Amino acid sequence: MALSRDEVEKVSLLARLALSEAELVTMTSQLGQILDYIDLLGEVDTEAVEPMAHALDLADVLREDEVRPSLPRDEALANAPKRDDECYRVPAVLGEG
Amino acid sequence: MPLAKLTATELLGQLAAGQVTSAEVTRAFLRRIEQVDGQVHAFLKVDPEAALAQAEAIDARRAAGKPVGRLAGLPVAVKDLLCTRGEPTTCASRALEHFRPPYDATVIARLKAADAVLLGRTNMDEFAMGGSNENSAFGPTSNPWDLSRIPGGSSGGSAACVAARMAPLAVGSDTGGSIRSPAGLCGITGMKPTYGRVSRYGLVAFASSLDQIGPLAQTVEDAALLLEVLAGHDPLDSTSVDRPVPPYTQTVAKPLDGLRIGLVREHFGPGLDPEVDSAVREAVAIYTSLGATVKDVSLPHSKYAVATYYIIAPCEASGNLARYDGVHYGHRTKQPADASETDSALVQMYRHSRAEGFGPEVKRRIMLGTYALSAGYYDAYYLKALKVRRLIREDFDRAFESVDLIAGPVAPTPAFPLGEKVDDPLAMYLFDLYTISTNLAGIAGISIPCGFSSTGLPIGLQLQAPTFEEERLLRGAHMYQTATDWHQREPELEIAS
Numbered sequence: 001m002a003l004s005r006d007e008v009e010k011v012s013l014l015a016r017l018a019l020s021e022a023e024l025v026t027m028t029s030q031l032g033q034i035l036d037y038i039d040l041l042g043e044v045d046t047e048a049v050e051p052m053a054h055a056l057d058l059a060d061v062l063r064e065d066e067v068r069p070s071l072p073r074d075e076a077l078a079n080a081p082k083r084d085d086e087c088y089r090v091p092a093v094l095g096e097g
Numbered sequence: 098m099p100l101a102k103l104t105a106t107e108l109l110g111q112l113a114a115g116q117v118t119s120a121e122v123t124r125a126f127l128r129r130i131e132q133v134d135g136q137v138h139a140f141l142k143v144d145p146e147a148a149l150a151q152a153e154a155i156d157a158r159r160a161a162g163k164p165v166g167r168l169a170g171l172p173v174a175v176k177d178l179l180c181t182r183g184e185p186t187t188c189a190s191r192a193l194e195h196f197r198p199p200y201d202a203t204v205i206a207r208l209k210a211a212d213a214v215l216l217g218r219t220n221m222d223e224f225a226m227g228g229s230n231e232n233s234a235f236g237p238t239s240n241p242w243d244l245s246r247i248p249g250g251s252s253g254g255s256a257a258c259v260a261a262r263m264a265p266l267a268v269g270s271d272t273g274g275s276i277r278s279p280a281g282l283c284g285i286t287g288m289k290p291t292y293g294r295v296s297r298y299g300l301v302a303f304a305s306s307l308d309q310i311g312p313l314a315q316t317v318e319d320a321a322l323l324l325e326v327l328a329g330h331d332p333l334d335s336t337s338v339d340r341p342v343p344p345y346t347q348t349v350a351k352p353l354d355g356l357r358i359g360l361v362r363e364h365f366g367p368g369l370d371p372e373v374d375s376a377v378r379e380a381v382a383i384y385t386s387l388g389a390t391v392k393d394v395s396l397p398h399s400k401y402a403v404a405t406y407y408i409i410a411p412c413e414a415s416g417n418l419a420r421y422d423g424v425h426y427g428h429r430t431k432q433p434a435d436a437s438e439t440d441s442a443l444v445q446m447y448r449h450s451r452a453e454g455f456g457p458e459v460k461r462r463i464m465l466g467t468y469a470l471s472a473g474y475y476d477a478y479y480l481k482a483l484k485v486r487r488l489i490r491e492d493f494d495r496a497f498e499s500v501d502l503i504a505g506p507v508a509p510t511p512a513f514p515l516g517e518k519v520d521d522p523l524a525m526y527l528f529d530l531y532t533i534s535t536n537l538a539g540i541a542g543i544s545i546p547c548g549f550s551s552t553g554l555p556i557g558l559q560l561q562a563p564t565f566e567e568e569r570l571l572r573g574a575h576m577y578q579t580a581t582d583w584h585q586r587e588p589e590l591e592i593a594s
Contacts, residue, residue: 008464013439015415015467016422017460018448027464033523034465038404038478044485051483052490054306054336055292055539055564061335075199079426088424091434091442 003032100125102587105171105265105319106346112159112170119152119159119170123214126172130217130263133590138238139248139258141177142185143217148172151214158212166212167326173208174264176255177218178225179310180299181205188301189233190223192421192428192454202299203331204268204310211326216264219254223456224418225275225303227251228528231519232458239515240283241588242554246512249279255313256283260555261590266323267313272303273406274507274532276311277544281507281557284546284586286320286574287313291564292539293338295324296331304413305336307406307536316584317545317575321345324567343568349575356573358384359394359500364531370510376548376556377506383580384504394496394503398488402534405489407526408469408482409537415466418459423450461522490538497563502573506531507544507557531559541567543574546583555583 008028012019019027073086082089100108100122111117127145134140155170175181178188180198182205187193201209208215222232230238230253238253240246241261248257252269256279259267269276271289280287288311295310302308312323325346330339360381365374381391423429423446430449434442455463469478496503508528518525535542540561547558558577562570578584 003468007468011464011468011471013444013448014471015463016419016444016447016451017455017463018445018452019460023457023460027461030461030522031465031468034407034526035468037523038408040404041401041408041481041485044398044401044481044488046481046484046488049484049487051480052487053483055490055537056336056338058336063332071199078199079196081423081427081429090424091446093441093443 003028003035101129101262103265104315105322106316108265109168109171109322118156119214120149120156122170123148123152123172123216126216126264132592133261134263135593136239136244136590137241137257137261137263138236139219139254139261139263140174140217141187141189141220141235141254148214148216155212155214166210168208169212171213171266172216172264173213173323174216174219174255174258174267175205175208176221176252176267176269178221178270178301179205179268180301181215185218186301188224189221189235190454190456190459191234192451194428196426198299200299203296203333204327205299207326219252219258219267221254222251223459224301224414225251225270225272226414226458226462228274228278228525229518230254230279231515232456234456237515240512241590242284243512246514246554247282249282249508249512251275252287252313253279256280256285256287259283259285259313259315260588262587265315266319268310268323268327269313270300270308270310271536272307273410273536274529276313277507277532277542277557277559278529280313280544281559282512282555284555284583285313285315286317286543286545286584287311288320288324288543288570289535289541290324290328290567291541293336294541294565294567295327296329296334296337298331298333302417304410305417306413307410309536317543317571317578318346318349320543321349321571338565340565345568345571348568349571351572352387352576353501353569353572354388356384356389356502357500358389358391359496359503360391361399361503361505362393362395363397363399364505368509369506372550373506373508373510373556377504377558380547380558380577381504383577387576387580392500394500396489396492396496396534398485398492399534401485402489402537403526403530405482405485405537406529406533407465408478409486411462411466412470412479413466415463415470418463421451421454422447428454458522486537489534493538493540493563501562501569503561505559507559511550511552511554511556535561540564541570543570545574545577546586547577547581548583
């Protein structure tokens, strides 16, 4: 199935990727080729088939809700590209500033 | 014989008998790395001092008569996607170039508890996405048999370092063939255990329903040894299965009586290199000479495996990689965060951080997965693929009613030249056609060397077994290695002085 450049650009926003114009063009053609190939699945009759999301037939795996030490804050923050003493820092989310 | 040429089992015997020290063994492999890894580039990081310090500590414990672990003093290389506390864990990505995890993956904790010496971090396709190791942000690995060719991927560094005798054992991960394919192309043994056999806790996730960690080694016996240490239930991974781990090393040398081998009709069609075809058939003839019976089986949905995989894996990847947002860890853009017409400043920061951090293949798969899961396409792609996945699994269930193991090629051709398929992602994906269905079905598979092309490149034989039949798989694979010596061949590399 053919994809348009504009569709690819929309998906790049959903995927939170900034793609250059050249990347958009390449991606449009490559994704189109891959999707064309994937269309092969259309010939399989899956009418009465249950989807298989997982290789193991696991029901919910539960454990006791015991209090255990969690990752200390400093260690959790240690890899943050931008932080203060307690929090991750990000650009302003509300309003512009 | 130089220490670096010995198998893990031989080295362990010498270590236990006090014939060598871990420091001597570790130094031998470090020297070998120094001599040949400039050409191969199997390692992203080796810290000789840290490795020797581990080795000396284990030697001291052994000398003092204290108990030591199952792999005591044996060097092990680790694919650079297993979180190791305080050590760089890059996934061969710019996005994680400076990431140092605050905890150990369960597999790393098990290696440490077994007193293995963590020798170094091996190169890979970025986030394990690829089959050639050319997607590493830090430069590709070369095939030790021909430096102008790919080692396979994504565990290409792990396979190449064992093939070039830079490590006796290596750990890899396999989502669609990422252990078996490079093992086959580099002429070594590599195993993907059943989904759930080895804990994935601390394995940087690519496609969570397909990823599985496994061993790469010179021999099946060595793979059994490493699997014995890696396998087992882990409360920190709810998909790791609570079943006893059989003592693989104790049973591996027992031949399988009355072994029934299935040859998949669909695997011997167009696209299979004639030399690979005949090497695999000759390997099957060896099994016949060992008393096995061979019959044709059919996996009618195997031709849909690549298409199914390239929906399911990218869908799962697009979710798993959403966490690399430039906030909690990993690369963050230096570009000023300005709101645009469509994006807030925060979204701009996300988009630029991710665009700068990820390479082209990772972006392609995130885009493919995001598209397939986006509104209006979910049923047509993801749901459809999950249904075909069940049909692929049912094909195997049916085949295993009449055979014990399935045998076939690992890859359609021997290793191809570096650069040959980089601009053709679909051709690259189709290279995985024989390995991918193992992951979709969740069963176990192993690759063992079964010959060479006329140009001197290794050819691999793939064996597959039903879920949790690793013991059968290892015993069956070992039988072949008792009758052949392909696994003892090693590449000739120039020694750098």
